Amino acid sequence: MAEIGPNTRLRVSPFYEATIGEGVTAFSPYNNMLMPVSFGDADAEYNRLMNGVSQWDVSVERQVEIIGPDAARLVQLLSVRDLSKIEVGKGKYVPMCDHRGVLINDPVVLKHEDGRFWLSIGDNNILMWARAIAAERGLDVNICEPDVSPMAIQGPKAEDVVASVFGDWVRALKYFWFAPAEINGIPLIIQRSGYSKQGGFEIYLRDGTRGIDLWNIIKEAGEPWGIGPGNPSPIERIESGLLSYGGDTDDQTNPFEVRLGKYVDLDLDDEVVGIQALRQIKAEGVKRQQVGIVFDNPECRPGHAIWYAVQQGDRGVGHMTCGAWSPRAGAMIGFGLVHTDLTVGDEVDVVRGGYVDRARLCELPFF
CATH class of the missing domain: 3.30.1360.120 (Probable tRNA modification gtpase trme; domain 1)
Incomplete structure (x- = not known):
C-alpha cells in the first residue's frame, strides 16, 4: 500500500x-x-x-497569533466585521476579504487580552497574509503560529x-x-x-x-x-447550513453571496482591507446567492466531482458546490451558488457526470 x-x-x-x-x-x-x-x-x-x-x-x-501595540488595529484591518467591542475571553466569527472584496477566510477571532489575539483559521495561508498587511501598514506587531x-x-x-x-x-x-x-x-x-x-x-x-x-x-x-x-x-x-470556505466559495465569491452579509459592517474605516470594494459590490447589486438544493429522486447519491453545473432549461444558472445524502431529509441535498434571479421553490437541473437530475431550490439551513 x-x-x-x-x-x-x-x-x-x-x-x-x-x-x-x-x-x-x-x-x-x-x-x-x-x-x-x-x-x-x-x-x-x-x-x-x-x-x-x-x-x-x-x-x-x-492559530495565527498577533501580539503587540498595534494588534487590535491589524485584526480590524483584516476583518470586515466591527471588532471594536470584542471583549477579553470572547471569540467572533468574521469574514476576511482581499482588496477585491473576495472572501479569503472566515476565522474565529479570539481576544486573549488587550494586544493579543488569535485567528482560528480555515484552509489558507493567513499567517503570510497577516504579515504582509502588517508590513504594508507599518504596524508594530509580532505574528506567529503558536503551539x-x-x-x-x-x-x-x-x-x-x-x-x-x-x-x-x-x-x-x-x-x-x-x-x-x-x-x-x-x-x-x-x-x-x-x-x-x-x-x-x-x-x-x-x-x-x-x-x-x-x-x-x-x-x-x-x-x-x-x-x-x-x-x-x-x-x-450541509443539513445545518454551515459554510465551507474553499469548498462553497471560489476566487470571485464575496460575503454577500454566501449568507455572510450580516457579518459585514460597511461603515468601517476605509483602510479595512476589502471594505471599499464591498461597498461597491453592495451598491451595484449582488449577482449570486447561496441556496439549498433538494433532489427529487430519493435514490440519488453524491458523486465525486465538485461544482456541478445547475441549469434551467438550456441556461446555466450557477453551480452546486457540495452534496450529501441526508438521513433527516431522506434525500440528497446540497448548496447551490446561483443567479439572484432564481427564487426558493424554482425547479432546476443538476448536471452530474453526464447525468441530469431534477431538483428544487430551498432556503438554508435545511434544519
Missing part, C-alpha cells in the same frame, strides 16, 4: 497516533496538515454526532463529557466564549464552539507533546456517554 510520508509540507497533529489507534481510515490535506476524515463507519460517526458525543482531531484549524492544536468534542452529550473533566463551570460558557484550563499539567483553552450545530466545545491544546495524553483523558471520561472518534461531518454541516 502506498503511503504519504509526513514532512514539513504535510505535518501530522499531536493527536495523530491517537487517531491511528482509533482506526482512522482516511485523511485529507488541510493547512499543510493531515486531517482525519473517516474512521470507517460513516453511519456510526454521524449518529454519534447527532445523538451522543464525538471526538475530533481538528488540529488543522491553525496550539484544537480538539473538538461535539454532540448533544458533549457538555456532560467536558464538564465531567473540567467541572460544571464550563456549562456557563456562552457560544464562542473561552477560558484557560489545565488537566494533569496540560495547558489548555476551552471554548464553546465547533463546526457543527449539535453543540460542543473546542479544547485548544497548548503543548504539542501532550496530544495523546489529552486524547486519552477525554476518551476515558466520555466512555459513559458512548464517546467515539469522528470528524467534521459533511452531512451534518
